[in-house]
Amino acid sequence: MELITRNRCFGGDQDVYTHKSDVCGVDMTFAVYLPPQSRMHPVPLLWYLSGLTCTHDNAMTKGGFQKYAADHGLALVFPDTSPRGDGVADDEAYDLGVGAGFYVNATQDPWLPHFQMYDYVVKELRNLVMDQLPVTDRQGITGHSMGGHGALIMALRNPSLFVSLSAFAPIVNPSRSDWGRKQFSAYLGEDEAAWSDYDATTLMSEVGWHGDILIDQGANDQFVDLLRPQAFAEAVNHRRQPCVMRTHAGHDHSYFFVSSFAGDHVAWHAERLLTD
Amino acid sequence: MELITRNRCFGGDQDVYTHKSDVCGVDMTFAVYLPPQSRMHPVPLLWYLSGLTCTHDNAMTKGGFQKYAADHGLALVFPDTSPRGDGVADDEAYDLGVGAGFYVNATQDPWLPHFQMYDYVVKELRNLVMDQLPVTDRQGITGHSMGGHGALIMALRNPSLFVSLSAFAPIVNPSRSDWGRKQFSAYLGEDEAAWSDYDATTLMSEVGWHGDILIDQGANDQFVDLLRPQAFAEAVNHRRQPCVMRTHAGHDHSYFFVSSFAGDHVAWHAERLLTD
Numbered sequence: 410m411e412l413i414t415r416n417r418c419f420g421g422d423q424d425v426y427t428h429k430s431d432v433c434g435v436d437m438t439f440a441v442y443l444p445p446q447s448r449m450h451p452v453p454l455l456w457y458l459s460g461l462t463c464t465h466d467n468a469m470t471k472g473g474f475q476k477y478a479a480d481h482g483l484a485l486v487f488p489d490t491s492p493r494g495d496g497v498a499d500d501e502a503y504d505l506g507v508g509a510g511f512y513v514n515a516t517q518d519p520w521l522p523h524f525q526m527y528d529y530v531v532k533e534l535r536n537l538v539m540d541q542l543p544v545t546d547r548q549g550i551t552g553h554s555m556g557g558h559g560a561l562i563m564a565l566r567n568p569s570l571f572v573s574l575s576a577f578a579p580i581v582n583p584s585r586s587d588w589g590r591k592q593f594s595a596y597l598g599e600d601e602a603a604w605s606d607y608d609a610t611t612l613m614s615e616v617g618w619h620g621d622i623l624i625d626q627g628a629n630d631q632f633v634d635l636l637r638p639q640a641f642a643e644a645v646n647h648r649r650q651p652c653v654m655r656t657h658a659g660h661d662h663s664y665f666f667v668s669s670f671a672g673d674h675v676a677w678h679a680e681r682l683l684t685d
Numbered sequence: 686m687e688l689i690t691r692n693r694c695f696g697g698d699q700d701v702y703t704h705k706s707d708v709c710g711v712d713m714t715f716a717v718y719l720p721p722q723s724r725m726h727p728v729p730l731l732w733y734l735s736g737l738t739c740t741h742d743n744a745m746t747k748g749g750f751q752k753y754a755a756d757h758g759l760a761l762v763f764p765d766t767s768p769r770g771d772g773v774a775d776d777e778a779y780d781l782g783v784g785a786g787f788y789v790n791a792t793q794d795p796w797l798p799h800f801q802m803y804d805y806v807v808k809e810l811r812n813l814v815m816d817q818l819p820v821t822d823r824q825g826i827t828g829h830s831m832g833g834h835g836a837l838i839m840a841l842r843n844p845s846l847f848v849s850l851s852a853f854a855p856i857v858n859p860s861r862s863d864w865g866r867k868q869f870s871a872y873l874g875e876d877e878a879a880w881s882d883y884d885a886t887t888l889m890s891e892v893g894w895h896g897d898i899l900i901d902q903g904a905n906d907q908f909v910d911l912l913r914p915q916a917f918a919e920a921v922n923h924r925r926q927p928c929v930m931r932t933h934a935g936h937d938h939s940y941f942f943v944s945s946f947a948g949d950h951v952a953w954h955a956e957r958l959l960t961d
Contacts, residue, residue, distance in 0.1 A: 417905070417935035419945045470940065473749045476948075629693070659693035664746065669695045672752075 410541060413438070419479035420445040423469060432525045432533045433492040439534060440465040442475050446482035447543045453572075453682035454484045454544040455675065458530070458552030458559040461588075462508045465489050468553070471664040477675035483682065484544045488530055490555065492523040505592055511583070512559030513607050515596040524596060527607075531563055531570065549573030549678035553667050554632070555580055555588070557624075561609035568619050573681035575623035575674045577667050578630055581641035582610040588635040610637070613644040621651035623677045625670045627660030686817060689714070695755035696721040699745060708801045708809045709768040715810060716741040718751050722758035723819045729848075729958035730760045730820040731951065734806070734828030734835040737864075738784045741765050744829070747940040753951035759958065760820045764806055766831065768799040781868055787859070788835030789883050791872040800872060803883075807839055807846065825849030825954035829943050830908070831856055831864070833900075837885035844895050849957035851899035851950045853943050854906055857917035858886040864911040886913070889920040897927035899953045901946045903936030 410428035417423075421444040430437040446452050455478070457468050465487045468474065478485050491497075491510035498519035499506035510526035538544060550571050552560035557579020564574040583589020584604045597603045605611045622645075626638050638654065645652045660666040686704035693699075697720040706713040722728050731754070733744050741763045744750065754761050767773075767786035774795035775782035786802035814820060826847050828836035833855020840850040859865020860880045869880045881887045898921075902914050914930065921928045936942040 416937055416939050416941035417903070417933075417945070418941040423941050471746050473752070473944070475941075475944070476749070627693070657693075661692055663692050665692035665694035665699050665751075668749070668751070669693070 410537060418442065418475045421447065421475065421479050423475060425465065428537060430492070430529060430533060432529045433523050435492045435494045435497060435523060437492065437529065438465050438489055440469040440487040441538065441542060442469070442478055442485040443543065444479045444482050444484060447484060451543045451545045452482050452484050453547035453549070454486060454538070455678045455682070456530070456548065456550040456560070457485055457487050458512065458550070458556030459487065459490050460552070460554030460556050461490070462503050463490050463556070464508070467664065468667070471668065472671050473668040474671045474675060477672045481675055481679035481683070483675060483679055484542065486534070486538055488534055491526060497523045504588065505595055509555070509592065511555060511592045511596065511607070512562065513593070513596050516603070517596060517598050520596050527563070530559070531567055535570070547572055547682045549575070549682055551575040551577065551674055551678070552579065553577040554636070554662065558583060558609060562607050562612060565609065565612040565616055565618055566606065573620060573678045574618060575677055577670065577674070578626050578636060578662055579609065579624065580636050582608060582637035584608040584611065585640065586635050586637055588632070610640045610644045613641060613648060613650060617648050617650050620681065621653065623674060624652065624654045625673070626654065626656045627662060627666045628656050628658050629660060630662045632662050686813060694718065694751045697723065697751065697755050699751060701741065704813060706768070706805060706809060708805045709799050711768045711770045711773060711799060713768065713805065714741050714765055716745040716763040717814070717818060718745070718754055718761040719819065720755045720758050720760060723760060727819045727821045728758050728760050729823035729825070730762060730814070731954045731958070732806070732824065732826040732836070733761055733763050734788065734826070734832030735763065735766050736828070736830030736832050737766070738779050739766050739832075740784070743940065744943070747944065748947050749944040750947045750951060753948045757951055757955035757959070759951060759955055760818065762810070762814055764810055767802060773799045780864065781871055785831070785868065787831060787868045787872065787883070788838065789869070789872050792879065793872060793874050796872050802835075803839070806835070807843055811846070823848055823958045825851070825958055827851040827853065827950055827954070828855065829853040830912070830938065833857070834859060834885060838883050838888060841885065841888040841892055841894055842882065849896060849954045850894060851953055853946065853950070854902050854912060854938055855885065855900065856912050858884060858913035860884045860887065861916065862911050862913055864908070886916045886920045889917060889924060889926060893924050893926050896957065897929065899950060900928065900930045901949070902930065902932050903938060903942045904932050904934050905936060906938045908938050
């Protein structure tokens with residue numbers, strides 16, 4: 410992997426890398442924050458998956474996570490939200506194709522060859538980061554909106570890979586939402602049986618999670634009807650799943666919401682990653 | 686003035702307004718953060734002036750100031766860096782014209798009618814903000830790069846308007862820098878006598894400042910030769926001006942540098958604004 414930029418930030422380094430992705434078949438870009446503690450010893454890692462239209466850059470520049478990561482001694486990784494570049498299929502809509510990978514492995518043309526974001530994150534990028542950077546296998550995952558969806562499905566399906574789990578305003582029931590049905594039809598086909606592995610509410614009902622979960626939601630979120638937090642809340646309560654779901658007065662879906670609670674999420678993960 | 690956007694952030698409101706500027710002759714946009722305390726009573730105000738190419742948006746989204754402003758109960762205002770729009774003169778270079786007002790009152794065509802950023806900030810926007818928003822006359826000023834220059838010259842020339850003063854990697858000696866000579870020639874003309882009112886090093890030598898000053902600088906700042914901190918340091922030491930100038934290992938000129946020390950600057954201003 411090739412270092413593109415390095416900026417000192419809160420005593421650590423905010424880096425951006427590109428690498429050749431075998432899974433996606435194109436070069437992929439991601440950002441990683443290494444806190445000062447990582448110069449002495451490997452540190453636990455928190456994954457942050459971004460939402461629709463984002464790249465690795467949005468949360469890196471607007472989320473304000475680095476201060477808290479430095480305080481607690483966690484590394485952060487910010488993957489891209491889709492493959493990009495020559496030969497990568499796209500759609501005119503902002504919510505399909507480039508910037509909108511939805512963290513699935515596409516099975517349908519024209520998305521099939523490149524849109525493999527699930528395997529890319531959980532397998533290829535995880536292996537690369539663990540091989541090349543000073544991080545341990547104590548890892549947590551979070552994300553915003555489409556990235557909150559990604560965080561939930563990846564954790565629920567891979568409980569051995571993730572110690573801790575949270576999300577900001579996640580899409581939790583894409584099989585029943587216009588943020589989901591359109592994309593799953595395109596990427597996975599019309600047979601809805603293939604969708605359930607990518608629906609956090611379905612997964613919560615079927616398998617649950619080995620730990621507790623933190624989910625923050627803005628009460629004034631302009632997209633709340635597409636997120637469907639009520640479906641996940643119902644599944645959580647049916648299962649008696651340990652979970653904190655907070656609805657915050659006045660907050661919308663923006664990075665002003667994410668940054669307002671970034672410190673709480675990093676602290677949540679640190680508490681679970683830094684103890685055995 | 687017209688509210689364009691409002692986002693809840695750390696319990697307060699991050700707002701963006703436009704208003705008709707008589708001084709600049711066009712509509713101007715600015716951002717203001719009102720902390721939760723401002724719902725109960727007027728609060729002190731910290732001005733943040735941005736650098737070359739920036740708008741009101743950069744520091745608002747990337748600086749991470751809101752958390753600290755909410756912690757301390759300060760309002761923040763982020764003005765634009767120049768007039769914009771139909772009829773406003775511009776130059777192909779990034780460092781002249783739109784996005785590069787240098788916080789001066791232009792006396793030369795074609796800049797004369799609109800590029801009046803000094804009076805815009807110190808007079809018109811100050812009056813508007815104090816008239817329309819819940820802020821007190823306890824005010825401090827800071828800024829980054831070209832905005833650090835703006836903060837220093839505005840404070841040094843208006844000691845009765847500002848209680849507290851700091852800057853991030855400021856341009857401190859524009860009369861002797863390619864970030865300054867080009868712009869002052871264009872905006873103010875070739876007679877360098879007209880430049881001294883806009884040179885922080887000259888002002889420090891001539892009038893000093895009634896309080897102490899905090900200046901942070903990155904040791905790896907790629908633009909340090911254009912900033913000339915050594916000139917300001919010499920003037921400060923000649924005058925025995927109370928001042929803290931910190932040079933930070935590894936840090937560059939980016940917002941990763943600004944955000945890393947945003948908390949220190951807000952605390953510095955709060956300590957001086959919240960006590961008599």
